Amino acid sequence: MKVALFIPCYVDQFYPNVAIATLELLEKYGCEVSYPKNQTCCGQPMANSGFEHLTGGCDRNFVNNFKGYDYIVAPSGSCVLHIREHLHDEDDPEEAKKIRETTYELISFLTDILKVKELNASFPHKVGMHQSCHGLRGLKLAQMSELNAPDFSKPAQLLNMVKDIEIIHLGRVDECCGFGGTFCVAEEAVSVKMGQDRVADHIQHEAEYITGVDMSCLMHMEGILKRQKSNVKIIHLAEILNGGTK
Amino acid sequence: MKVADHAERSRIFNKDVDRVDWHDETLWFVRGKRDKTIHQIPEWEELRNTASQIKAHTLSNLHYYLQEFEKNATANGVTVHWAKDGAAHNQIVLEILKKNKINQMVKSKSMLTEECHLNHFLEENEVEVIDSDLGERILQLAKDTPSHIVLPCIHMKKEEIGELFHEHLGTPAGNADPQFLTAAARESLRNTFLNFKAALTGVNFAIAETGEIVVATNEGNADMGVHLADVHIASMGIEKLIPQRKHLGVFLRILTRSATGQPITTYSSHFKKPGAGKEMHIILVDNGRTRQLGRADFRNSLKCIRCGACMNTCPVYRRSGGHSYHNVIAGPIGSILAPNLDMKEHADLPFASTLCGSCSNVCPVKIDIHDQLYKWRQVIVKEGYVDPAKKVAMEVMAKALASPTLYRLAGKAARTTLKYAPFVVNNKFNAWYLHREMPEVPKSSFGEWYQKNRKNND
Numbered sequence: 001m002k003v004a005l006f007i008p009c010y011v012d013q014f015y016p017n018v019a020i021a022t023l024e025l026l027e028k029y030g031c032e033v034s035y036p037k038n039q040t041c042c043g044q045p046m047a048n049s050g051f052e053h054l055t056g057g058c059d060r061n062f063v064n065n066f067k068g069y070d071y072i073v074a075p076s077g078s079c080v081l082h083i084r085e086h087l088h089d090e091d092d093p094e095e096a097k098k099i100r101e102t103t104y105e106l107i108s109f110l111t112d113i114l115k116v117k118e119l120n121a122s123f124p125h126k127v128g129m130h131q132s133c134h135g136l137r138g139l140k141l142a143q144m145s146e147l148n149a150p151d152f153s154k155p156a157q158l159l160n161m162v163k164d165i166e167i168i169h170l171g172r173v174d175e176c177c178g179f180g181g182t183f184c185v186a187e188e189a190v191s192v193k194m195g196q197d198r199v200a201d202h203i204q205h206e207a208e209y210i211t212g213v214d215m216s217c218l219m220h221m222e223g224i225l226k227r228q229k230s231n232v233k234i235i236h237l238a239e240i241l242n243g244g245t246k
Numbered sequence: 247m248k249v250a251d252h253a254e255r256s257r258i259f260n261k262d263v264d265r266v267d268w269h270d271e272t273l274w275f276v277r278g279k280r281d282k283t284i285h286q287i288p289e290w291e292e293l294r295n296t297a298s299q300i301k302a303h304t305l306s307n308l309h310y311y312l313q314e315f316e317k318n319a320t321a322n323g324v325t326v327h328w329a330k331d332g333a334a335h336n337q338i339v340l341e342i343l344k345k346n347k348i349n350q351m352v353k354s355k356s357m358l359t360e361e362c363h364l365n366h367f368l369e370e371n372e373v374e375v376i377d378s379d380l381g382e383r384i385l386q387l388a389k390d391t392p393s394h395i396v397l398p399c400i401h402m403k404k405e406e407i408g409e410l411f412h413e414h415l416g417t418p419a420g421n422a423d424p425q426f427l428t429a430a431a432r433e434s435l436r437n438t439f440l441n442f443k444a445a446l447t448g449v450n451f452a453i454a455e456t457g458e459i460v461v462a463t464n465e466g467n468a469d470m471g472v473h474l475a476d477v478h479i480a481s482m483g484i485e486k487l488i489p490q491r492k493h494l495g496v497f498l499r500i501l502t503r504s505a506t507g508q509p510i511t512t513y514s515s516h517f518k519k520p521g522a523g524k525e526m527h528i529i530l531v532d533n534g535r536t537r538q539l540g541r542a543d544f545r546n547s548l549k550c551i552r553c554g555a556c557m558n559t560c561p562v563y564r565r566s567g568g569h570s571y572h573n574v575i576a577g578p579i580g581s582i583l584a585p586n587l588d589m590k591e592h593a594d595l596p597f598a599s600t601l602c603g604s605c606s607n608v609c610p611v612k613i614d615i616h617d618q619l620y621k622w623r624q625v626i627v628k629e630g631y632v633d634p635a636k637k638v639a640m641e642v643m644a645k646a647l648a649s650p651t652l653y654r655l656a657g658k659a660a661r662t663t664l665k666y667a668p669f670v671v672n673n674k675f676n677a678w679y680l681h682r683e684m685p686e687v688p689k690s691s692f693g694e695w696y697q698k699n700r701k702n703n704d
Binding site: 146187192194 | 253256257260263266281284285287288290291559565596600601604606608624627628632640641643645647648650657677680682685691693695697
């Protein structure tokens, strides 16, 4: 199975370990993984700011880099959702369509395509699971608290295979952290307050780590935790599933 | 004068952390009550689907149902009026009052008359208006405006209301007991109900098949006002229609459960014809609704039944307060309705969201609120209602992200300064850093690591 690794721009630049963990995980499960080196960004920062009409160049670059693979996998719910909903290429609409349909967020790729049944990972810590909105409500990685519908959670399904881990309960199971792309600076006051409240919920329930599928949310919460000089750390799910802390 | 935008108003609101926490927790409590009650209805999601489809059908055939409604209401002895906008609506109300030589009117729950600024207009024309909903009455005394469509004075604490009542209604200073204050308001309103000759109500649902209107209240004030007055005026947006009486049950089941977690309001009052010797008027108001109906991407916003669930669940609304939206209807639904009324004035509102999507999930008529917020952003930028500096920054970013070479250069710079990272672009000052630390800077990007460690791949 030929898999292309799609690494969101801020993960590439600031959290290379998350990308490495993703790569290693996919390799462990027998995927033939490549990293198309001329990839840049999915275009979401522009689109969510109202400049979707400027994303044509980004889209074309994305299609050029990611055509010809069986699957495209990224350690991010948000970027994947953007590709799935908004990737277009006038020059090659067929390829763009194929890419939209074969781009996966890492967790659902592990549960739905690779159908992972066991993991060789141990993480002896209390961990709070942050449900990133785009992964949750966009990609339906878990049941959403607003609906009257059966419970399920793909991240929890995998975390339950990790040895010695303790998943804590939260007061608000899927409230937004307030990152929101450019919202985090354009609406700084509300963004920060949302982040502080989200982090407080994890701390109150004695989390040692906050994990999630989107590094952007975690980066925002990490910024707040560090400013508060908290000992609570953030860690991407890929890092836990790949064996835990190095 | 430029109105302060949502971000600026929110910044001020957030200076009082205790109040923000209180506001957030109060509304989250209401969301919790909603969750609890909807889990007692196994067919909840089916009800939402049904309601959404009934509304979609009605909106697609609005011309037909409006005429059917007019015909049936007229046959019932009701006078039906058509108002193009808020000004026309207000003029119709004034004329009805003048014709009947009435200069005092009692009003119950109507966001539409807020939208039309009716109170102000009538006061200028020497008509006294008394709001009879407790929340609206409090705001009227405080010369304030609603911050929420169902819980209009949710931004006020009971101590503040105690003080207000002490000043205006003569209640003892320092008494903030809700039950006592409610009794005081009830007593002062009693005279109004007995003496005022005209009553205006809003409309929750209008049934085309029968020409009747339905008003949902908890306080019974709509009934009290209407039954004691000689003239009943009901003001409704044209989107309030439902085709048949049998559809009403679907909406009454979802409305209050979504709003407050109650199974139903205390009163669901049906008004069909005037009492003997009395008059009943219904004003059908457009005020931009047909324009919204013509916008394919935003048409669904007219399905709204004004339950306020999207406000209670919105993490931004809870932490910024209703007044930060500088619009009669606040929160997520307000942010998709307001740009239709005045795009320039409300250009900031679709951006006052993280697009988390919780609003769309609680919406009982399944309006795709967060998708519409995204779509409004595109429209607002294209129409030019955007900061020119932001536009330039976005153009630069689009260029850099379309070119792998430029991206790698920018990425290197970003890792040392964060300045050009997408999430902080377009900011003169680094707002990230006010209350957050920067990520630790790694030695190399993943791309660079990969070149060194996976040389066999390309």
